[in-house]
Amino acid sequence: MSWLLSKRAVSPLVSAYEKQKEFITNASHELKTPLAIISANNDIIEIENGSSKWISSNKGQIKKLSSMIDMLVTLTKLDESAKLENASSVDIASLLNSSIEGFAPLAEAQGKSFNVSAHKGSKEDAxxxxxxxxxxxxxxxxxxxxxxxxxxxxxxxxxxxxxxxxxxxxxxxxxxxxxxxxxxxxxxxxxxxxxxxxxxxx
CATH class of the missing domain: 3.30.565.10 (Histidine kinase-like ATPase, C-terminal domain)
Known part of the structure; x- marks a missing residue:
């Protein structure tokens, strides 16, 4: 009885979650086409009339929306994937250091600094x-x-x-x-x- 009641209580939540994922997927795909058209139109206006702060602003907003759509699609795909595919071993320390190095110029430009401590393994390490x-x-x-x-x-x-x-x-x-x-x-x-x-x- 408890199992049946629990399943009945959770069912609306599962349904709502599935509908949310479906909406995000559909909305993301529907937004990509008009966004691509807006971007193309913006480029044509720039070619015909030269650059301006309004065109630059449009480019920034288009880039921001495109980034958000890509992240939503990524999140939905991760939700739909039941398991890892093509998993392999990696050198975490090297990956971490190489990733952090890319942020060094940005941190320096903002007057910030960071310290990194990561063990670099060798072939003999387990x-x-x-x-x-x-x-x-x-x-x-x-x-x-x-x-x-x-x-x-x-x-x-x-x-x-x-x-x-x-x-x-x-x-x-x-x-x-x-x-x-x-x-x-x-x-x-x-x-x-x-x-x-x-x-x-x-």
């Missing part, structure tokens, strides 16, 4: 069976405790959704799904009300 990665950053207006709500889709701490802060509230959702597909867990928390920490364990 394969890792457990991987843990943490990244932290000092931030204002934090409270000590869990911030796992950041992984909810479309959630942002900036309630005003100021476009200057960037992001759509999708990236961390994608990260969580990827980690879960690998049998891992990702958490967000502030240990002291001063730092935000993201910790990934596989």
């Amino acid at each position: 394969p890792l069976t457990h991987f843990s990665f943490s990244i932290s950053n000092y931030s204002e207006n934090l409270k000590k405790g869990s911030y796992d709500i950041l992984f909810d889709r479309f959630y942002r701490l900036d309630s005003s959704r100021n476009s200057e802060t960037g992001g759509f509230g999708i990236g961390l959702s994608i990260a969580k799904v990827i980690v879960q597909k690998h049998g891992g867990e990702i958490k967000a928390f502030s240990p002291d009300g001063e730092r935000m920490v993201f910790r990934l364990e596989i």
Whole structure:
């Protein structure tokens, strides 16, 4: 009896979730065509009349919308995939270092710095069976405790959704799904009300 009642209670949630995924997939595909036309028209206007701040603004908004659509499609595909395909072993330390190197110029331009500590393995080292990665950053207006709500889709701490802060509230959702597909867990928390920490364990 309990099993039947539980199944009946959960069924509407499952149905709503499936409809949400279907809507995101359909909407993403429907938006791509008009967005491509707008982009082409914008390019033609620039060729005929020269560049302007309005054309540059259009390009920025088109790029932003295209990025959001791509992220929505990625998230939906990850949801639909039941298991990992073509999984293979990787050198986590090398991958981590090469990824971080790409952010060095941006950090330097903003007057920021970061420290990286990652063990570089050798051929003699045994394969890792457990991987843990943490990244932290000092931030204002934090409270000590869990911030796992950041992984909810479309959630942002900036309630005003100021476009200057960037992001759509999708990236961390994608990260969580990827980690879960690998049998891992990702958490967000502030240990002291001063730092935000993201910790990934596989």
